[in-house]
Amino acid sequence: MTADWFHPGAAAALVAGAHGDPFAVLGPHRAGGRVVVRVFQPGAEQVWALTPDPVPLDPCGQGLFAGVLPGDGPYRLRARAGDTEWDWDDPFRFGPVLGEMDEYLLAEGTHARIWQVLGAHLMTHEGVEGVHFAVWAPNADRVSVVGDFNIWDGRRHPMRKRGATGVWEIFVPGLPEGTAYKYEIRGPGGQLLPLKADPVGFGSEHAPKNASVVRGIRGAWSDAGWMDGRAARQTVDAPISVYEVHLGSWKRAPGDRMLSYTELADQLVSYAAEMGFTHIELLPVSEFPFDGSWGYQPVGLFAPTVRHGTPEEFRAFVDAAHRQGLGVLLDWVPGHFPTDPHGLGRFDGTALYEHEDPREGFHQDWNTLIYNYGRTEVQNFLVSNALYWLEEYHIDGLRVDAVASMLYRDYSRKDGEWLPNKDGGRENYEAIAMLQRMNVVAYGQSPGVMTVAEESTAFPGVSRPVNWGGLGFGFKWNMGWMNDTLSYMQRDPVYRKYHHHQMTFGLHYAWSENYILPISHDEVVHGKGSMLEKMPGQGDEKFANLRAYYGFMWGHPGKKLLFMGCEFAQGREWAYRQSLDWHLLDHPQHAGMQRLVRDLNTLYRGTPALHVNDCRPEGFQWLEANDAEGSTYAWLRKGGPEDAQVAVAVNMTPVERQLRIGLPAPGHWAEALNTDAAIYAGGNRGNLGGVQAEAIPHQGQPWSALVVLPPLAAVFLKQSQI
Structure with missing residues (x-):
């Protein structure tokens, strides 16, 4: 009977699950002027084709059934095993979907x-x-x-x-x-x-x-106002202050439950907006199997993690942020993927997404696999994924993780452990091409977005347009600035004079890229301690050091990024399994730090001189860069010709100083912010009422004023009239 309806080899292959073209056998097919239907339904004793009248099909053994249909019309199938019957639509009667x-x-x-x-x-x-x-x-x-x-x-x-x-x-x-x-x-x-x-x-x-x-991606948007004006909020001229967040540990619900996207849309969005940040940046939300990877070993690049809800709820979270005037950036991980057996590794039995040779396809540091960027379909997979988040979820930008590991074939490898490019060099031409294409597609298809590179080397042109030979990113994290300044801040103030130019060196290259100054999650994990723990001294002196550092950072050229918890001086280093220590806000020092960051954001956003020329040399001028003995610094920030200028002065010693600061214009200069103010739990020393410029040339300026610099403090003086 089987041979009447099935070729024996085809029948054996279907039963074994080895047939490479099942649609050529199963379902309806014309044969000799008849419509023959073949069905494979293991476990069934009888099968009928419902046309709608039942047409019994001949049993051919091992779950195979076949028979003749009365015509070409649609049909369903019915099967019986013992006392159980079930109906279904035959998937093999449907034509292709892809065009x-x-x-x-x-x-x-x-x-x-x-x-x-x-x-x-x-x-x-x-x-x-x-x-x-x-x-x-x-x-x-x-x-x-x-x-x-x-x-x-x-x-x-x-x-x-x-x-x-x-x-x-x-x-x-x-x-x-x-x-x-x-x-x-x-x-x-x-x-x-x-x-x-x-x-x-x-x-x-x-x-x-x-x-x-199986999930649908749906949900109405109500963010047209944000999307229409987004481009102006994300340029090099705009104030950009980013709050970096790990959704699983920002705050926990009762019972130590992770917050849902719906709860985060209420609590996190409101908090970030109240704190004056312009953007929330999420550690990777693409689905990942291991909590301890924080999302940096993703398996489901197109799936928002179910830990917090559905795709529809994630869209609603983004929509809520936009309605409160906040952009949402995603940490995007195209540099590697984990070896979990259910993932992309040897996906079809071959090195499909990765390289066959481990010298190109395996990350020794992270025990992960490296994408084969030279394979057109793999490059397309990644570029399309970037566009997916921008289009389907209205994401405002992507922060691309570990770019340096992608750019160099010898990244973290010894001689003999890597393969050179076709010219014998170390640059990964294929990865460079993928990043360039991603940026061209992102900016071209989603106007107003921003892309950011976490790139720790001096690779040229990271944030320069592709048609200028650059990688095409909008911004780059300034890892050098972060490393230098944190190294300085961790020293006892008595030794800082010997390392004075760790704080000034960043200005030598500040205009080579469009920089973001990052105090990210990487600085408060793996035994590095919290930002507060890094500061020297005890008690109040630790807080004063950190306040002075934040003042230095917000006064320095470059956009800002701060990891969650750093804004209120989290005491311990970040732990991904538990909530931030929000109870610390019951203490005046922590509440004062939180208020300082909010006020720094407010001042930064509302003062063009502090942000318009973040990425241009005409927006900065040193007043005092060489006072190593006093460990003081002073500089001017400038916006457009109609914008009030700002003088920033910083004292990195625990001794109050009076410093004459050169000023470019006469008149009154208000003390716009002082990190030692009582509202920040400081000593409330400074320049109450501001200062009056005197006709005493100093530091290359025609005017100057004597300014009180409290111990371990930063002071912002703003031109009152122009």
């Missing part, structure tokens, strides 16, 4: 929005509701989608291969949102791989489970 243009662009590796065609999509196809699955696995012998809906049996829903694209697809009727699924893949030679999560899946199960979950 010719999708096929062409996927094969070429130029599909800008692969998430619209790959992954799992709720849809109505040929009049029936269900889910369309599509995945790229070009070297696989067979790919199936599996889940509870087919008892995780890869023989039941093998997929259709779409020619040269390397993409496999299937429409499974009747599946609802929330369905958990993976891909079962037989690699070259027939080896069965560990079940794989969907590289373009939009949802995931809660860890430690790791199946993908």
Whole structure:
């Protein structure tokens, strides 16, 4: 009987789950003027085709059934096993979903929005509701989608291969949102791989489970005002002050539960807005299996982590931030991916996303795999992912992690452990091309966004346009400034005079890139201690040092970034498993620090001189850079010709000083901010009422004033009239 309906080899392959083209056998097919339907339903004793009248199909053994349909019309299937009956739509009667243009662009590796065609999509196809699955696995012998809906049996829903694209697809009727699924893949030679999560899946199960979950991306936007005006808020001229946040530990709900996106949309967004920040930057939210990676080992690049809710709820979080005037930046990780068996590693049985050679494809520092940026489809996967977050979630920018590790083939490697480029050098041309393309696409397709590079070397042109030979980022983290200034601040003030120019060196290169000054999560983990712990001295002196440092930072050219908890002087270093120590705000010193950061943000945002020329030399002039003995610094910040100028003076010793400061204009200069003020829990010493410029030339300026510099303090003097 089997031979009448099935070729014996095809039947054996279907039963074994080894058939590479199941749609050529299963489902309806014309043969000799008849419509023959073939079905594989393991465990069924009888099967009927409902046309709508039941047409019994011949049992062919081992779950195979076949028969003749009365016509070409649609049909459903019914099966019986014992006393149990079930009906379903035959997935093998549906035609392809992907169109010719999708096929062409996927094969070429130029599909800008692969998430619209790959992954799992709720849809109505040929009049029936269900889910369309599509995945790229070009070297696989067979790919199936599996889940509870087919008892995780890869023989039941093998997929259709779409020619040269390397993409496999299937429409499974009747599946609802929330369905958990993976891909079962037989690699070259027939080896069965560990079940794989969907590289373009939009949802995931809660860890430690790791199946993908069918999720729709929906939700109305009410942020048109923000989006229309976003571009002006994210240029080099704009005040940009970023609050970096790890969502799992910013604050916990009762019972030590992580806050949901909905709760964060209320609590975190309101707090960041009240603190005067312009942006919230999230540590990676792309789905990741291990909490201890903080998100930096992502598996689901297209899935907002389910730890806090659904894609729809994450969109609502972004929308809430925009309604309160805050931008949202995401930490994006295209530099590496983990070796978890359900992830991208040897996805179709070959080194598909990574390099085969570990000298190119393995990160020794992090035990992770490196993307093969030279493979067109892999580059397209990453660039499309960047665009996905910008378009589907209205994300305002991407901070790209570990750029230095991508730029150099010998990054953290010894001789013999890396392969040079085609010219014999260490630069990774393919990674450079991917980053350039990402920036061109991001800025070109999502006007008004910003991209930021975490790049720790002196690689030229990181924040210069691609058509000028740069990488095309909007901004770059100033890691050198951070390292130098923190090294200085950790010294006892008595020794600071010997390291005076650690605080001035950043101005030698301040205009070479569009810099952000970062005090990030990396500075308060792995035994480095909190910002407060880094400061020398005891008690009040620690707080005074930190206040002076923040004053120095906010007065210094460059956009600002501060990790959560640093704004109120968290006492211990950051621990990702627990909430920040919000109870510390009951103490005046911590509450004062929080108020200082809020006021620094307010002053920075409201004073053009402090931000308009953050990235241009005409916005800065030293007044006193060489007073190593007194450990004082003074400089001017300038905006446009109509903007009031600001003089900033800093005393990094515990001794009050009177310093004559040169001023460019006569008249009254108000003390706009003093980090030693009583409202910040300081000693309340300074220049009450401001200072009056005298006609005494000093420091190259025609006017000057005698300014009181409290111990360990920064003072901002603002021109009253221009």
